[in-house]
Amino acid sequence: xxxxxxxxxxxxxxxxxxxxxxxxxxxxxPIMPQFARSFDVSIxxxxxxxxxxxxxxxxxxxxxxxxxxxxxxxxxxxxxxxxVAVSSLASGFAQNYVQLLxxxxxxxxxxxxxxxxxxxxxxxxSPPNQRGRASALYGSTFLLGNILGPSIGSLxxxxxxxxxxxxxxxxxxxxxxxxxxxxxxxxxxxxxPDAPLIEPMTVKEALTSPTYRAVLVTGFSHAWTNMGVxxxxxxxxxxxxxxxxxxxxxxxxxxxxxxxxxxxxVGGSWSDxxxxxxxxxxxxxxxxxxxxxxxxxxxxxxxxxxxxFAGLGAGLIQPGEQGAVADVLDGRPGGKVVSTFQMxxxxxxxxxxxxxxxxxxxxxxSFAFAVSGIILIxxxxxxxxxxxxxxxxxxKPDNQDQ
Numbered sequence: 001x002x003x004x005x006x007x008x009x010x011x012x013x014x015x016x017x018x019x020x021x022x023x024x025x026x027x028x029x030p031i032m033p034q035f036a037r038s039f040d041v042s043i044x045x046x047x048x049x050x051x052x053x054x055x056x057x058x059x060x061x062x063x064x065x066x067x068x069x070x071x072x073x074x075x076x077x078x079x080x081x082x083x084v085a086v087s088s089l090a091s092g093f094a095q096n097y098v099q100l101l102x103x104x105x106x107x108x109x110x111x112x113x114x115x116x117x118x119x120x121x122x123x124x125x126s127p128p129n130q131r132g133r134a135s136a137l138y139g140s141t142f143l144l145g146n147i148l149g150p151s152i153g154s155l156x157x158x159x160x161x162x163x164x165x166x167x168x169x170x171x172x173x174x175x176x177x178x179x180x181x182x183x184x185x186x187x188x189x190x191x192x193p194d195a196p197l198i199e200p201m202t203v204k205e206a207l208t209s210p211t212y213r214a215v216l217v218t219g220f221s222h223a224w225t226n227m228g229v230x231x232x233x234x235x236x237x238x239x240x241x242x243x244x245x246x247x248x249x250x251x252x253x254x255x256x257x258x259x260x261x262x263x264x265x266v267g268g269s270w271s272d273x274x275x276x277x278x279x280x281x282x283x284x285x286x287x288x289x290x291x292x293x294x295x296x297x298x299x300x301x302x303x304x305x306x307x308x309f310a311g312l313g314a315g316l317i318q319p320g321e322q323g324a325v326a327d328v329l330d331g332r333p334g335g336k337v338v339s340t341f342q343m344x345x346x347x348x349x350x351x352x353x354x355x356x357x358x359x360x361x362x363x364x365x366s367f368a369f370a371v372s373g374i375i376l377i378x379x380x381x382x383x384x385x386x387x388x389x390x391x392x393x394x395x396k397p398d399n400q401d402q
Contacts (some may be wrong), residue, residue, distance in 0.1 A: 027156070056112075057342075128273060135323050201329055210386045221375050222379075225347035228315040260318075264315045264318065279319075284380050291372075
């Protein structure tokens with residue numbers, strides 16, 4: 001029997017840092033809209049904090065990738081953490097809405113820098129046959145932090161709405177120290193006559209790979225529905241539209257998170273063993289199908305159960321798509337390649353909820369969930385051109401097919 005290979009120690013360092021980041025974010029995220037509303041602004045203005053954060057992530061994704069290629073993943077990871085830490089600390093002292101909005105935008109810049117750097121490090125440090133497992137472990141850590149964070153934040157609410165921002169700044173600084181102390185700086189390669197320096201992969205080059213094109217479509221669709229629409233629309237659909245008790249939306253979101261966590265336990269290893277496409281495509285189909293079903297139900301127990309299965313599908317997608325990006329890079333640096341993948345997800349997460357909201361306003365919540373589920377299912381067609389991804393655990397760019 002083949003013995004499971006241990007993950008490198010550097011991966012566990014990144015996971016430890018991610019836990020601090022996720023816990024802090026989970027503490028501050030629920031309080032953000034309420035803090036904005038304390039400045040006597042509209043609900044729309046409070047919601048704009050999320051939009052400006054995501055918008056700045058999108059705007060600085062390409063420059064961030066270029067900086068990572070130039071200065072290295074570890075340095076830019078720490079820079080990104082410090083930028084978000086400073087912006088969070090300053091947000092706790094914000095005296096008006098405009099200040100908070102500007103600082104939230106600064107946080108978006110730091111967020112894209114450290115998230116792309118972290119993913120690049122996971123890709124770089126993971127053995128080829130452990131990339132999916134490493135990505136799943138990293139994703140599980142963020143999921144755990146995002147589940148525990150709001151619970152901790154609710155306990156701290158009695159001390160005011162500014163405290164969570166200071167705590168988030170503190171957890172980010174702890175993550176910075178973890179990377180500074182426990183993750184050594186890798187020696188940057190230098191060109192020699194016998195070993196020329198490997199140039200970072202360009203996005204244009206990556207796009208010659210059908211795997212990369214498929215993973216961009218997958219990232220966009222996954223973020224649209226699973227990271228955007230479901231989290232935004234489920235509370236509205238169960239509470240405002242149907243009029244269920246508050247516990248239904250909370251139970252539905254929790255069931256989805258549990259399903260995702262369960263799938264992450266096996267999804268990464270399965271994608272390493274059986275191939276990215278073999279795990280991602282069922283994940284898209286399962287998540288898409290149960291998203292459609294959710295919009296057709298009016299029984300609270302069935303709604304919660306359906307969210308569990310939709311979460312299972314979502315958990316199969318995440319480690320496979322990150323592993324696929326690693327396979328395309330195949331050991332080469334490529335900050336722009338990683339940041340473009342992140343951009344695809346950011347775009348989906350930005351445009352999905354408002355468009356689904358428009359559909360819900362004019363055609364009903366059932367139609368909005370149906371369209372969101374169909375978007376996931378349609379993403380499976382992007383994997384048709386991919387060959388060699390069903391065996392051997394991973395696939396390399398298939399340039400000769402172009």
